[in-house]
Structures are given as structure tokens and as C-alpha cells.
Amino acid sequence: MSPIRETDQFFRSIVQTIREALIILTPDLKVRFANDAFYRFFATEPARTLNQLIFNIGRGHWNVPPLHELLEKIQMEKAELKDIEVFQIFEDIGEKTMIINARRLVDQSDPGSELILMAIEDATERRILERERDEAFRSREELIGIVSHEIRNPLTTITTSLDIIRLLLPKTGAPLQIPKMIDNIYTSARRMERITTDLLDMTRIDAGELEIKMEHVPIQELAEEVMGLYEPEARALGIHFYLKRSPLTE
Amino acid sequence: MPCQSILIVEDEASIRENLKMMLELAGYSSIFTANDGKQGLETLKTLPHPCLVLLDQLMPVMNGMEFLEAKRHEDAIAAIPVCIVSGVAQQPTSKNLYEHFLKKPIDLTTLLSFVRLYCGEPNPKEAAS
Numbered sequence: 064m065s066p067i068r069e070t071d072q073f074f075r076s077i078v079q080t081i082r083e084a085l086i087i088l089t090p091d092l093k094v095r096f097a098n099d100a101f102y103r104f105f106a107t108e109p110a111r112t113l114n115q116l117i118f119n120i121g122r123g124h125w126n127v128p129p130l131h132e133l134l135e136k137i138q139m140e141k142a143e144l145k146d147i148e149v150f151q152i153f154e155d156i157g158e159k160t161m162i163i164n165a166r167r168l169v170d171q172s173d174p175g176s177e178l179i180l181m182a183i184e185d186a187t188e189r190r191i192l193e194r195e196r197d198e199a200f201r202s203r204e205e206l207i208g209i210v211s212h213e214i215r216n217p218l219t220t221i222t223t224s225l226d227i228i229r230l231l232l233p234k235t236g237a238p239l240q241i242p243k244m245i246d247n248i249y250t251s252a253r254r255m256e257r258i259t260t261d262l263l264d265m266t267r268i269d270a271g272e273l274e275i276k277m278e279h280v281p282i283q284e285l286a287e288e289v290m291g292l293y294e295p296e297a298r299a300l301g302i303h304f305y306l307k308r309s310p311l312t313e
Numbered sequence: 314m315p316c317q318s319i320l321i322v323e324d325e326a327s328i329r330e331n332l333k334m335m336l337e338l339a340g341y342s343s344i345f346t347a348n349d350g351k352q353g354l355e356t357l358k359t360l361p362h363p364c365l366v367l368l369d370q371l372m373p374v375m376n377g378m379e380f381l382e383a384k385r386h387e388d389a390i391a392a393i394p395v396c397i398v399s400g401v402a403q404q405p406t407s408k409n410l411y412e413h414f415l416k417k418p419i420d421l422t423t424l425l426s427f428v429r430l431y432c433g434e435p436n437p438k439e440a441a442s
Contacts, residue, residue: 212401
């Protein structure tokens with residue numbers, strides 16, 4: 064066996080194991096070689112493919128505008144293609160997203176001429192999954208947005224009612240514990256509000272759309288609020304919680 | 314001319330009533346309400362010297378943004394300041410149509426600071442506290 068033939072066979076046995084569809088074309092776009100993955104992808108077979116003009120193989124799969132243009136570009140401009148994504152709906156094999164790479168090779172059997180090697184990655188399933196994931200993110204964000212809005216209205220009724228009670232309380236001579244109870248309800252309502260905001264933020268983080276805003280916060284108020292949230296639980300566990308004011312926080 | 318009539322446009326009855334009561338308790342006496350943007354627009358045209366509109370965003374019949382668009386084209390009421398009071402997390406983008414955006418649940422102090430800005434100090438005799 065000649066060294067060229069040996070190399071050729073070695074090359075063929077390697078490319079048959081590759082999951083990506085590979086095809087080698089002559090300069091006039093006839094199929095010199097295709098691997099099994101290519102035949103599977105385009106639902107065709109060697110007898111109907113080899114030595115055929117690429118535009119005629121299968122059901123004219125390569126005779127559609129985006130692929131036709133791509134092949135012309137490779138042929139005329141001798142261009143190399145890197146990660147060109149092509150989406151096409153074929154009558155027989157359905158919707159396909161292909162990522163195409165192409166480069167020119169020296170023809171071992173005719174060193175004066177060049178061949179065209181094309182690798183076609185089937186990205187259909189990946190793109191469908193990505194689309195479904197994006198849609199799921201969107202509908203989850205939409206749902207959380209609606210829930211958040213729906214919760215904000217009853218929360219507004221709660222907090223404004225508490226504001227009114229606070230304004231009226233001095234006139235009523237209510238027991239001393241009442242203002243503390245009102246504060247607790249108010250804090251809990253604000254906590255619920257924060258949960259809805261956090262939920263919205265979480266969906267935005269997942270979607271990579273969170274906008275971070277820097278703002279000044281009165282640290283004393285924030286610390287008091289956090290303490291107010293955990294103080295009842297801490298007290299129940301016998302933990303004493305206290306807040307020490309520092310001149311820096313004034 | 315003292316300008317103290319305030320219009321609340323809000324479809325949720327409990328919020329509408331609470332906002333009205335809060336403003337009255339704070340000393341503002343001339344508070345009007347509307348259930349949706351359309352009613353709000355009609356009421357606004359009849360008010361004596363309105364100084365501020367508190368506007369919800371999502372409402373039936375005519376929503377907050379439609380109200381603002383319609384108001385913009387009515388010379389007599391176009392300049393009346395609007396504070397959006399909304400449960401929608403995102404602030405509307407057409408900022409030239411309103412003055413402020415308050416997210417629900419609202420903070421009373423912030424609300425009153427906006428009201429004071431456009432309607433002046435409340436009448437101490439009217440204040441309930």
C-alpha cells in the first residue's frame with residue numbers, strides 16, 4: 064500500500080469516529096468524502112452523495128440560500144469559515160441549527176490543487192434547550208413580577224392602615240403594648256416587601272440582568288431594623304441582643 | 314391662591330380610602346378620589362386649583378400611563394404635577410410625564426414630603442394629631 068493510500072485510510076478511520084459531520088469537497092464542489100455523522104445528519108448515504116455536486120445531495124439540502132451563499136464564498140473568495148451559525152428548516156430533516164467551520168487542504172493525490180474541508184456541528188438541540196431555558200426564565204420573571212405587584216397592594220393597605228392607627232393612637236388612650244405591636248406588624252410587612260424584591264432580584268441574577276445600584280444607607284436605621292427582625296427569636300433562645308451606637312454612625 | 318386640592322387615582326378601594334384619610338389626618342382638607350384613569354381625568358378637569366395627582370399605574374378602563382398621555386394633551390391640566398404610586402417594580406421610562414415615582418408599599422414620610430412640596434404646608438386646624 065502506498066504511503067498516500069495508507070495516510071488516506073488512517074484519516075478516514077479517524078474521521079468516521081468523530082461525532083461532528085465532516086465533508087471534503089473538490090474545488091468544483093463535488094463531494095470527495097463524507098463521514099457517517101454527515102450521512103446521519105442529512106439522512107443520505109454514500110452512493111447518493113460521493114462525486115455528486117453538493118447542491119444535489121440529499122433533498123437539495125445545500126441548495127438553500129444561506130448554505131449556497133456560504134459555499135460560494137468559500138469557493139470564490141477561498142475564504143476560511145469559523146463558527147458560522149446557520150439556521151434552516153428543511154422539509155425532511157426539520158429544523159436545524161448548524162455551526163460551520165471550513166478550511167482549505169492540499170490535495171495529497173494532486174498536490175497542485177486544494178480541497179475544501181467542512182465540519183458541521185449540529186447545535187439544534189443545544190439551541191432549542193437554550194431557547195427553552197430563556198423562555199422559562201422569562202415566564203418565571205413575569206410570574207414573580209405579577210405576584211410581587213399583587214402582594215404590594217395588600218401590603219400598602221396594611222402599612223397605610225398602620226400609619227393611620229399611629230396618627231390616631233395618641234387620642235385613644237390605648238394600652239402601652241399597642242404601639243410595639245403596630246411596629247412589629249409594620250416591620251413584618253416591610254420584610255414581606257423585601258422578600259418580593261429579593262425574589263425579583265434572584266430571577267434577574269439567574270438571567271444575568273441584575274442592575275446593582277449603589278446608595279447611601281443610614282447604617283443606624285439598618286442595624287436597628289435587622290435587630291428588630293431577629294430580637295424576638297434571640298430572646299426566646301435566651302440570647303441578649305444589643306446595639307452600641309458609635310459616633311461614626313451618627 | 315392656596316393650592317391644596319389633591320386627586321388620588323387608585324382602583325384598589327382600601328388604598329384609595331387610606332391615602333385620603335392619611336392626607337386628611339395630616340391636615341390636607343380637599344382630597345378627591347377616582348377609581349381609574351378615565352374618571353381621574355374627568356375629575357381633574359373639574360377640580361378647583363389642583364396641586365397634585367397621586368396616580369396608580371395598573372388600573373382598569375384607563376391605566377396610569379394612558380392617563381398621563383391624555384393629560385399631556387389637555388392644556389388646562391397638563392402642568393399639574395403627578396406622583397406615581399405603584400406596585401410595579403420598574404419605573405416608567407417616559408419621565409417627562411410625571412414628577413415622582415413612589416413604590417408601594419409607600420412610606421408616609423416620603424409621601425408627605427412630596428405633598429408638602431407641591432401643596433404647601435397643611436392647615437394645622439385640619440390636622441387630626
